[in-house]
Amino acid sequence: xxxxxxxxxIVSNRKARHDYSILDTYEAGLVLVGTEVKSLRAGxxxxxxxxxxxxxxxxxxxxxxxxxxxxxxxxxxxxxRHRKLLLHRGEIEKLIGKTKExxxxxxxxxxxxxxxxxxxxxxxxxxxxxxxKRQDLAKRDAQREMSRAMGRALKGRR
Numbered sequence: 001x002x003x004x005x006x007x008x009x010i011v012s013n014r015k016a017r018h019d020y021s022i023l024d025t026y027e028a029g030l031v032l033v034g035t036e037v038k039s040l041r042a043g044x045x046x047x048x049x050x051x052x053x054x055x056x057x058x059x060x061x062x063x064x065x066x067x068x069x070x071x072x073x074x075x076x077x078x079x080x081r082h083r084k085l086l087l088h089r090g091e092i093e094k095l096i097g098k099t100k101e102x103x104x105x106x107x108x109x110x111x112x113x114x115x116x117x118x119x120x121x122x123x124x125x126x127x128x129x130x131x132x133k134r135q136d137l138a139k140r141d142a143q144r145e146m147s148r149a150m151g152r153a154l155k156g157r158r
Contacts, residue, residue: 004116010040012110013047020107020125029086030118035069040118045111052106052122054096059085098124
C-alpha cells in the first residue's frame with residue numbers, strides 16, 4: 001500500500017481567529033485510537049468548544065468532538081474524551097511558561113492529516129474584547145474597499 005503524501009485538512013476552527021489574537025502557533029501530534037482515525041478519515045470532527053491545557057508536564061486537548069465510528073463495534077471510542085498532544089519537551093516548557101501569563105490560552109486552529117498522521121495546529125492566543133473585533137472587521141472592510149477601488153482604477157473605470 002503506498003504511503004500518503006501531502007496535507008488534507010479535516011476541520012478548521014474559523015471562529016478562533018475571530019475571537020482570539022494569535023501570538024504563536026505549534027504543530028502537535030495526537031494520540032488516537034483506531035476508530036477515531038476512521039471517523040476522522042470520513043471527515044467528521046468538531047473543534048467548536050475545544051481547548052488545550054498543560055497538566056503535569058503534558059499537553060491535553062479537551063472537548064474535541066470526534067463522533068463514534070458508525071461501523072464500529074463495542075471497541076468504539078468516547079466522543080469527547082481527553083486526548084494527549086505530542087510536542088517536543090522544549091515546546092512544552094515554553095507553553096508552560098507562557099500559559100502562566102495572564103490571559104493566554106491554547107486554542108486548536110485546525111485538525112489535518114499530514115503524511116498519513118493526524119496533526120493539530122495549536123495556537124497560543126489572547127482573547128479579544130468586543131471593540132477589538134469591531135476594529136478588525138472595520139479594517140478588513142476598508143482593505144477590501146481599497147482593493148476594489150484599485151481594481152476599478154486599473155481597469156479604467158471609476
